Amino acid sequence: MIEDALQDIPRIMTALAEWGACVLYISLSPKRLRGAALVAVLIAGLGVLIGVQTIAGALPLGLWSLGMVLAAGAMYGLIWATTDMDAKGAGDLVARAFVLAELIASFEWQLDQSFFAGEHWGPARVSLVMVVYGAAFVAAYFAERRNFPPGVTIPIDGRILASTLSIALVTFLMSNLSFVTDDTPFSGRAGQEIFYIRTLVDFAGFIALYAMRSQRLQLMRAVELQSMNTLLRTQHQQYLRSRQEREAVNARYHDLKHYIAAIRQETDATVRSGMVDQLEQSIRGYEAVxxxxxxxxxxxxxxxxxxxxxxxxxxxxxxxxxxxxxxxxxxxxxxxxxxxxxxxxxxxxxxxxxxxxxxxxxxxxxxxxxxxxxxxxxxxxxxxxxxxxxxxxxxxxxxxxxxxxxxxxxxxxxxxxxxxxxxxxxxxxxxxxxxx
CATH class of the missing domain: 3.30.565.10 (Histidine kinase-like ATPase, C-terminal domain)
Structure with missing residues (x-):
């Protein structure tokens, strides 16, 4: 087995990456909790993720997929509890957070194995983790911030969620395939180059999810702009029609002056009363103008x-x-x-x-x-x-x-x-x- 020849990412580092990715997407989303309650849930979430990864690490290789499901479930619970998202929206964020966590953990471990393979954990090795995790999450935050503008929510339906989950699942399976078996056409066999393959596949998955959301956001803005322009045209057309109505009223007013003069000159009371009735009927509906x-x-x-x-x-x-x-x-x-x-x-x-x-x-x-x-x-x-x-x-x-x-x-x-x-x-x- 390749995992026997190469040391894989320590479970606590995977948990930290998953927690950091969850915190990142929580910070970009509308919150269900705030203040001390939010901090308390985030801290508790970190403990749960570390516990889940510890349990997953103790499972036999045949239950490898169960460990993945448990970790994803813990991330979903943390995101759903802290963000004001529905079930599908939370699922979309979990898929993104899962791929980002895999990417950052894989990238850091690739560097670690290049510089510190086989060494004990010392200050330099711990510092590398802190620097890489910190820089990677900051870079990811500024990149994703463009796709999560304040006050804008992209509706997540079943089709979008299925696409997001499919990309995340394929990314995870392909990037970790070599650590399960080398007996497939897609498994790597060249030692530490397997780390590079995993990082590259995770990066491709992150880019795919990023591009998909960016495209959805641009499409939504295009539809919104079209709707706004339609409303503006409608308002302008209403104004033009109303202006024409006012011009008609002004013309009517000019005619009424002559009509009133004719009423005054009429000596027959019956005829004059009928003319007044006609006048009243003709101006009905013009009061608001x-x-x-x-x-x-x-x-x-x-x-x-x-x-x-x-x-x-x-x-x-x-x-x-x-x-x-x-x-x-x-x-x-x-x-x-x-x-x-x-x-x-x-x-x-x-x-x-x-x-x-x-x-x-x-x-x-x-x-x-x-x-x-x-x-x-x-x-x-x-x-x-x-x-x-x-x-x-x-x-x-x-x-x-x-x-x-x-x-x-x-x-x-x-x-x-x-x-x-x-x-x-x-x-x-x-x-x-x-x-x-």
């Missing part, structure tokens, strides 16, 4: 969204000075007003109590800032992810990308967007500095 905030774009968006809210039996009250956003680009005003009102109206439409179907809008100047405030009845608990409400599958399209569009438009002017719940009201605030 009569908005004058001092900014034509704000007038258009507020009027059209108010009319939309009335169809849902939602009352919109507004105190708006449109002149404070005159410095903003038309498209940015449309994005901010349109998405904020759309979200408020959509959320309020789901409120069963008619008396609570209320939306409040305020736009005014506060010192050297433009303050845009949108409120709607909420009455629930708010969970924030990266400063924005956590979305669900049902409303992720509008509330996810819509709010991101708003924040992007606000930050364009060095402003800030905040959301919170106050006395049962969902409150969205935009604070934007007004240029001198």
């Amino acid at each position: 009569a908005v004058d905030t001092g900014n034509a774009v704000v007038d258009t968006m507020l009027a059209s969204k108010t009319a939309q809210a009335e169809l849902e039996q939602i009352t919109v009250t507004s105190v708006v000075d449109g002149t404070v956003v005159d410095f903003m680009d038309v498209m940015d005003v449309v994005t901010e007003m349109g998405n904020a009102l759309d979200n408020a109206i959509e959320a309020t439409a789901r409120v069963p109590e008619r008396e609570k179907r209320l939306v409040r809008v305020a736009v005014y100047r506060q010192d050297h800032f433009a303050l845009l405030r949108f409120e709607n009845w909420f009455g629930g608990e708010l969970t924030l992810v990266d400063g924005l409400p956590a979305t669900t599958k049902d409303d992720a399209h509008h509330h996810g990308y819509g709010l991101k569009n708003i924040r992007q438009a606000v930050e364009k002017y060095d402003g800030t967007l905040t959301v919170n719940v106050e006395d049962g009201w969902f409150v969205l605030r935009m604070l934007v500095p007004i240029p001198d």
